[in-house]
Amino acid sequence: MIGESQARARFALLIERDPVPLAEAALAIAAEDDPTIEPEVYLTRLDAFADRVRRRASGAAAMLRAIREVLHVEEGFRGNDQDYYDPRNSFLSQVLDRRVGIPITLSIVWLEVARRAGLRLEGVGFPGHFLVKYASGTGTEVFVDPFNGGEMLTAEECAARFHARAGKDLDPRHLKGISSRQILARMLHNLRRVYSERKDPVGGYWVADRLLQLLPGQLDALRARGMAAVRLGGVEAATKDLEDWLERAPRSADKSQVKAELARLKRSRPLAN
Numbered sequence: 001m002i003g004e005s006q007a008r009a010r011f012a013l014l015i016e017r018d019p020v021p022l023a024e025a026a027l028a029i030a031a032e033d034d035p036t037i038e039p040e041v042y043l044t045r046l047d048a049f050a051d052r053v054r055r056r057a058s059g060a061a062a063m064l065r066a067i068r069e070v071l072h073v074e075e076g077f078r079g080n081d082q083d084y085y086d087p088r089n090s091f092l093s094q095v096l097d098r099r100v101g102i103p104i105t106l107s108i109v110w111l112e113v114a115r116r117a118g119l120r121l122e123g124v125g126f127p128g129h130f131l132v133k134y135a136s137g138t139g140t141e142v143f144v145d146p147f148n149g150g151e152m153l154t155a156e157e158c159a160a161r162f163h164a165r166a167g168k169d170l171d172p173r174h175l176k177g178i179s180s181r182q183i184l185a186r187m188l189h190n191l192r193r194v195y196s197e198r199k200d201p202v203g204g205y206w207v208a209d210r211l212l213q214l215l216p217g218q219l220d221a222l223r224a225r226g227m228a229a230v231r232l233g234g235v236e237a238a239t240k241d242l243e244d245w246l247e248r249a250p251r252s253a254d255k256s257q258v259k260a261e262l263a264r265l266k267r268s269r270p271l272a273n
Helices: 006-014 022-033 039-056 060-074 092-098 103-117 155-166 180-197 201-214 219-231 235-248 255-268
Strands: 122-124 131-135 141-145 151-153
Touching: 006 022, 006 201, 022 039, 022 092, 022 103, 022 180, 022 201, 039 060, 039 092, 039 103, 060 103, 060 141, 092 103, 103 122, 103 131, 103 180, 122 180, 141 155, 151 155, 180 201, 180 219, 201 219, 219 235, 219 255, 235 255
Parallel strands: none
Antiparallel strands: 122 131, 131 141, 141 151
């Protein structure tokens, strides 16, 4: 059932690289939604932002301020709090065109502009609200919230905000930097939730497929791809994924539902002549 689209094939090639090129892979994800995307247009735009940062600042503190000035003050990048669950917020091309996004895609813009300007930042998988951080060689850390205009925070302020929201202490591991592969996985999980809420099986199918390309052991994505294939009428693809899922997750609480779906699929198959 999976058509080897150019976007899927490009994503497969990109995730074989180490490290995974973050902007290029994010644009390959966006190209599944809009195959007319020309990645070089957006990569050149990131280069141009970085050139402006590099011309006006040197040193980590000054460069952080310059990135905020270029992206948020001059270019107007902002968090889309009016329509947070619009799928366009998860497509890097759309974020660069529209200047609005969610924390993780705006963070990708920060990461890529900083890298091109010569400043190493890291993505931070903060619970419910992605951040980026600068870590100096002396142990000083500065956290940046691209969704809120590039606001800069200390680790203590991040922990206090989490405690105020969740009513418990923040696990320090949630302030660690994560890899490009992990960032892409989190972006895809966000998209999967969006398409699930919209009851969109086409989106749900290809996003689950990308997750399985990126992380082949993701059993939740395997089940999601199988169930999306059911809704799309792909009997063979659905049967293969759901049987594979049952074999690999025999103790899951969902196994009865999946077995019932498989039985229904088998009854729906036309008899051979």
